[in-house]
Amino acid sequence: MRFPFHRTFAVALASGAAIVIVLATAQFSRASHQISSTGHYSHSNGSCTSKVDPVTIVFTGSASTGNVNQNLIQHTALDHGASPFPQNFSTSGQCLQQTVDKSSCALLACTRDHIRGRQAAVTNPTYGTTTQATPHHEDWVTAAIGCFPGNHAVDKGGLQTGGTSGFDRGRTLVFNGFNGQSGHTITTFNWGNTMEFAQCDGDMAGSNGLVYYITIPHGH
Secondary structure, eight states: OOSSOOOOOOOOOOTTOSOEEOOOOHHHHHHHSSOTTEEEEEESSTTSOSEEEEOOEEEEEEOOHHHHHHHHHHHSSOOEEOOSSOOEEEETTEEEEOSEEEESOSSSSSOEEEEEEEEOSSOBTTTEEOEEEOOEEEEEEOSSGGGTTOEEEEOOBOTTTOSOOHHHHHHHHHHHHHTTOTTOOEEEEEOOOOOEEEOTTSOEEEOOSEEEEEEEOTTO
């Protein structure tokens, strides 16, 4: 999390992994991910007009808020409550506050992995109950003037800046936790949501546009 700044990271596809890969052009993928009511970024305001973090994970199947939180605790280090600064997500024409907020650190003032998410307002006919999420790795920064007296800054990187950002690192963390686990299928799409955002320390951070769809089985 950062407030009001944001994050991402890069994909590692393990050989032999039980995963379905769908590779397509950005244009085709954006048109075919079939969750047209899902926004591609989270927002810092309640009208969903101020983009802050790219969506890089969509949980599908039985991905209610409760199931997503339970699976994050089970499969990743994201097992603590996280942020006093909620964000909002666009879903089916509504702008709704996050329902998932998990961190790898029990404290606010720590360098950590962090994920926000929001269960979609409407069940999708193809993907079921979905939750869009914005995982990221972020540093706790006190030295930079823009972060004073302390704030989170997502690791810099992106298609324009170069390098692997904290947004892509966060996506990889979630991928590694669920990859190969029973009942979880992972599919890759390219949404093209590569906008970069200034962090409180002045660095730019954005995603490379890839989004993992991770199935949450019923009762899992």
